[in-house]
Amino acid sequence: MIELRGLHKTFDKGSAPVEAVRNIDLTVARGSIVSLIGPSGCGKSTLLHMIAGLYEPSSGDVIYNGRSVDSVNTATGYMTQKDTLFPWRTVRDNVALPSELAGKAKADRHRQAADILGRVGLDGFETRYPSELSGGMRKRAALARMLIYRPETFLLDEPFGALDAQLKLAMHELLLRLWTEDKQTILLVTHDLVEAITLSDRVIVLTRRPSRIILDQEIDLPRPRDVQNVRFSPRFKEIYDQLWDFLRLEYEEERL
Numbered sequence: 720m721i722e723l724r725g726l727h728k729t730f731d732k733g734s735a736p737v738e739a740v741r742n743i744d745l746t747v748a749r750g751s752i753v754s755l756i757g758p759s760g761c762g763k764s765t766l767l768h769m770i771a772g773l774y775e776p777s778s779g780d781v782i783y784n785g786r787s788v789d790s791v792n793t794a795t796g797y798m799t800q801k802d803t804l805f806p807w808r809t810v811r812d813n814v815a816l817p818s819e820l821a822g823k824a825k826a827d828r829h830r831q832a833a834d835i836l837g838r839v840g841l842d843g844f845e846t847r848y849p850s851e852l853s854g855g856m857r858k859r860a861a862l863a864r865m866l867i868y869r870p871e872t873f874l875l876d877e878p879f880g881a882l883d884a885q886l887k888l889a890m891h892e893l894l895l896r897l898w899t900e901d902k903q904t905i906l907l908v909t910h911d912l913v914e915a916i917t918l919s920d921r922v923i924v925l926t927r928r929p930s931r932i933i934l935d936q937e938i939d940l941p942r943p944r945d946v947q948n949v950r951f952s953p954r955f956k957e958i959y960d961q962l963w964d965f966l967r968l969e970y971e972e973e974r975l
C-alpha cells in the first residue's frame with residue numbers, strides 16, 4: 720500500500736546541505752503496523768513528512784495506493800508528541816473543527832464528535848477545555864481529532880513519548896483496539912523499543928543520519944496482544960535482544 724522507492728532527501732540550507740534520508744526502499748502492507756526506530760535526528764520525521772506529502776523527496780518516489788504522492792496525502796492522519804488542541808475551544812469543538820470548516824450542521828457535528836470521543840474513552844468530556852484534561856486525556860482528544868478525518872493510514876511521530884509508563888500502556892491498548900476495529904495501516908516512529916515490539920508487525924531500524932535501513936525485523940508475536948504482559952514472554956525477549964544489538968551500535972556511534 721505504501722511503497723518508498725530509492726527515497727532520498729537533502730535539505731539545502733545555504734552552503735551546508737543536510738542529507739537526512741539516503742536511498743530508502745520500503746514496502747508497507749495495508750493494515751499492518753510498522754515501527755521506525757533510530758537515533759534522534761536520523762530522518763524519521765522527514766520520512767513521515769514525505770509519506771504525508773508535506774515534503775518533496777529530493778529523488779525517488781513515495782507510492783501510495785499505486786499512485787505517486789505529489790501533494791498533501793489526505794488519506795493519512797498525522798499525530799506528533801505535541802498535541803495541537805486549541806485551548807479556547809472545548810474538546811468537542813476541537814474534535815469537530817474539520818466538520819465545522821466543512822459547513823456541517825451543529826447537531827450533526829456534535830453527534831459525530833460524541834461518537835468519536837466515545838471511541839477513545841472520553842465520553843462525558845465533550846464540553847471540557849483542554850486545560851481541564853490530564854495528559855492522557857489530551858492524548859485521547861488529539862487522537863479523536865485525527866480520527867474525525869477517517870484516515871486509512873496513521874502516521875504517528877513519537878505520539879506517546881512524553882507519557883508515563885501507565886498512560887502509555889493505556890494508549891497502546893486504545894490504539895490496538897482502534898486498529899482491530901478498522902484495520903488502519905499504521906507507521907509509528909518511536910524511541911521506545913518495548914513499545915515498537917509490543918505494537919508492531921515489523922520493526923525497522925534506521926542508522927544515524929543520513930538514515931538507511933539496517934534491519935527489517937518481523938514481530939511474530941501472536942495477536943491479540945496483551946500490552947501489559949506481552950513483554951514478559953520469552954519470544955519477546957529474544958526479539959528485543961536481537962533488535963537491541965543493532966540499535967546499540969547506532970547509539971554508540973552517535974556518542975563518539
Ligand SMILES: Nc1ncnc2c1ncn2[C@@H]1O[C@H](COP(=O)(O)OP(=O)(O)O)[C@@H](O)[C@H]1O
Pocket residue numbers: 730732737738739758759760761762763764765766928
Ligand atoms: N525543514 C527542514 N529544513 C532543514 N533541515 C531539516 C528540516 N527538517 C529536518 N531537517 C534536518 O534533517 C535531519 C533529520 O531530521 P528529522 O527527520 O526531524 O529527524 P528525526 O525525526 O529522526 O529526529 C536533521 O539534521 C534536521 O535538522
Ligand SMILES: [Mg+2]
Pocket residue numbers: 760763764765876
Ligand atoms: Mg522526529
